[in-house]
Amino acid sequence: MSTSPPPSSPPAGTHAVVYGGSTAGLIAAGVLSRHFERVTLVERDRLEDGPLLRKGVPQGAHVHGLLTPGMNVLGEVFPGFREELKAAGSHFIDFTGEHAWFMGGFWRPRIPCGLHFYAQSRPLLEWVIRQRLQALPNVRVLDGREVTGFLTSSDKARVTGVHLRVPGGGQEETLEAGLVVDASGRGSRTPQWLEALGYPRVEETHIQVDVVYASRLFRRPPGLVADWKMMSIGPKLPTERRMAVLAPIENDQMLLLLAGWHGMQPPLDDAGYIGFTRELIQPHIHEVMKHAEPLGPINVYRYSHNQRRHYERMPRFPEGLAPVGDAFCSFNPIYGQGMTTGALQARALGECLRQGLGGLAARYRQQVGQLLESPWSMATSGDLRFPEVAGQRPPAFGLMSWYTDRIQSLVGHDEEALRTFVRVMQMVESPTTLFSPRMVLKALTSKPTTAALERKPEPPFAPATAKVQAA
Numbered sequence: 430m431s432t433s434p435p436p437s438s439p440p441a442g443t444h445a446v447v448y449g450g451s452t453a454g455l456i457a458a459g460v461l462s463r464h465f466e467r468v469t470l471v472e473r474d475r476l477e478d479g480p481l482l483r484k485g486v487p488q489g490a491h492v493h494g495l496l497t498p499g500m501n502v503l504g505e506v507f508p509g510f511r512e513e514l515k516a517a518g519s520h521f522i523d524f525t526g527e528h529a530w531f532m533g534g535f536w537r538p539r540i541p542c543g544l545h546f547y548a549q550s551r552p553l554l555e556w557v558i559r560q561r562l563q564a565l566p567n568v569r570v571l572d573g574r575e576v577t578g579f580l581t582s583s584d585k586a587r588v589t590g591v592h593l594r595v596p597g598g599g600q601e602e603t604l605e606a607g608l609v610v611d612a613s614g615r616g617s618r619t620p621q622w623l624e625a626l627g628y629p630r631v632e633e634t635h636i637q638v639d640v641v642y643a644s645r646l647f648r649r650p651p652g653l654v655a656d657w658k659m660m661s662i663g664p665k666l667p668t669e670r671r672m673a674v675l676a677p678i679e680n681d682q683m684l685l686l687l688a689g690w691h692g693m694q695p696p697l698d699d700a701g702y703i704g705f706t707r708e709l710i711q712p713h714i715h716e717v718m719k720h721a722e723p724l725g726p727i728n729v730y731r732y733s734h735n736q737r738r739h740y741e742r743m744p745r746f747p748e749g750l751a752p753v754g755d756a757f758c759s760f761n762p763i764y765g766q767g768m769t770t771g772a773l774q775a776r777a778l779g780e781c782l783r784q785g786l787g788g789l790a791a792r793y794r795q796q797v798g799q800l801l802e803s804p805w806s807m808a809t810s811g812d813l814r815f816p817e818v819a820g821q822r823p824p825a826f827g828l829m830s831w832y833t834d835r836i837q838s839l840v841g842h843d844e845e846a847l848r849t850f851v852r853v854m855q856m857v858e859s860p861t862t863l864f865s866p867r868m869v870l871k872a873l874t875s876k877p878t879t880a881a882l883e884r885k886p887e888p889p890f891a892p893a894t895a896k897v898q899a900a
């Protein structure tokens with residue numbers, strides 16, 4: 430296993446603490462290992478030696494694709510990471526070339542775009558990152574401990590460490606640190622802890638989602654010979670409320686994710702679950718799944734709302750503290766942005782540290798506030814189209830929704846537009862590129878071709894095999 434370069438010299442500080450050992454915390458700890466003499470990562474769960482589901486990450490049973498910018502950050506922090514993940518069984522799926530993708534009423538053109546969806550189980554991804562982190566000589570992972578509050582300077586202007594203990598009781602300990610990173614996820618207690626220290630309560634924006642995920646692991650059906658590696662059947666918002674993604678993961682397994690919005694919930698019994706795939710707007714996932722053998726239970730996750738904490742707006746905020754990942758912002762998972770955005774925040778923290786610890790908290794909060802604008806607007810503009818979702822719509826929201834529908838239709842047949850759209854979805858380009866004069870002209874004038882309307886994936890089984898499988 431290769432190791433990362435040694436910490437930069439001179440280091441920004443002696444000791445940093447990260448709490449929360451999921452993707453954002455692991456990547457942030459890797460970044461900090463280059464800026465501090467020592468880094469301690471504190472995780473509440475006991476961490477097993479292997480890629481296993483765990484209590485602190487209940488979403489881990491569901492499809493967890495990493496987008497290209499997230500992988501780029503991982504490769505910077507842990508050189509050679511891409512190859513290691515592949516060797517561990519990840520599937521690198523060209524987002525348009527190898528992804529059969531029905532959306533906005535069309536099967537999208539199958540052209541390589543060079544941007545990948547990295548598909549593996551979430552426990553495997555976390556395990557490969559954790560092994561790389563634990564190999565760093567200046568990083569210590571302290572599992573089975575939860576952080577219960579902050580140590581501060583006497584004037585409370587600086588966080589100087591954390592209180593921790595074994596969950597459920599036990600002797601309280603303290604850890605002093607020049608920087609504390611909160612990577613404890615969506616349920617982070619930083620807002621309450623800061624308030625108790627006399628800071629204003631951070632403003633939060635919540636946009637309702639009400640999506641229910643029901644996922645199940647299957648053995649890849651023998652004889653499946655498809656012209657795609659991953660298949661998604663997405664809804665036309667806001668009238669359709671069902672979605673499905675079938676993604677390959679390690680060990681010749683496939684993860685099927687079924688989702689429903691606003692009262693539409695995938696059934697949780699065997700027959701109803703597969704029946705839901707029959708009701709999708711396209712039959713192709715059902716054609717595969719009726720031949721597939723389940724390998725475990727149906728796991729459910731109810732995601733209620735997008736949650737953005739506006740730390741960048743706080744007039745006062747202590748030095749020595751930085752929230753990262755879902756602790757800062759948690760998005761509707763269907764866009765697959767969460768882990769990548771957490772990785773980009775960790776990278777931003779490293780960039781801010783190049784100027785040292787003085788003024789770090791303000792620099793970092795501003796940078797992340799800006800970084801979140803695009804993924805937040807992408808995730809929430811779809812949710813706001815459902816009439817039952819409360820919340821103020823941005824100005825000209827109706828016009829924007831109409832334009833989005835035009836774009837969805839355009840990318841069903843225009844390859845250049847599809848590439849641009851995917852670059853935006855993959856967080857490589859700003860959503861403003863969808864409003865360039867060329868895109869606007871195309872969106873307003875072009876019409877779907879017959880070929881686009883007739884495009885569909887090849888049947889997934891050779892006819893003889895399908896007969897055998899169905900018998």
Ligand SMILES: Cc1cc2nc3c(=O)[nH]c(=O)nc-3n(C[C@H](O)[C@H](O)[C@H](O)COP(=O)(O)OP(=O)(O)OC[C@H]3O[C@@H](n4cnc5c(N)ncnc54)[C@H](O)[C@@H]3O)c2cc1C
Nearest residue numbers: 449451453473485488493494575576614754755762767768
């Ligand atoms: C159903 C679903 C599907 C998703 N699919 C995708 C996807 O395809 N692609 C994608 O990029 N994102 C996806 N996401 C989002 C992704 O799961 C999150 O963005 C990502 O896990 C956030 O990571 P995190 O490290 O910030 O927090 P979390 O993953 O929530 O982890 C928080 C960690 O902190 C620990 N912890 C909590 N409190 C304490 C404490 N006080 N002390 C010590 N440790 C503590 C927990 O045990 C846990 O390990 C999905 C989310 C859901 C719900």
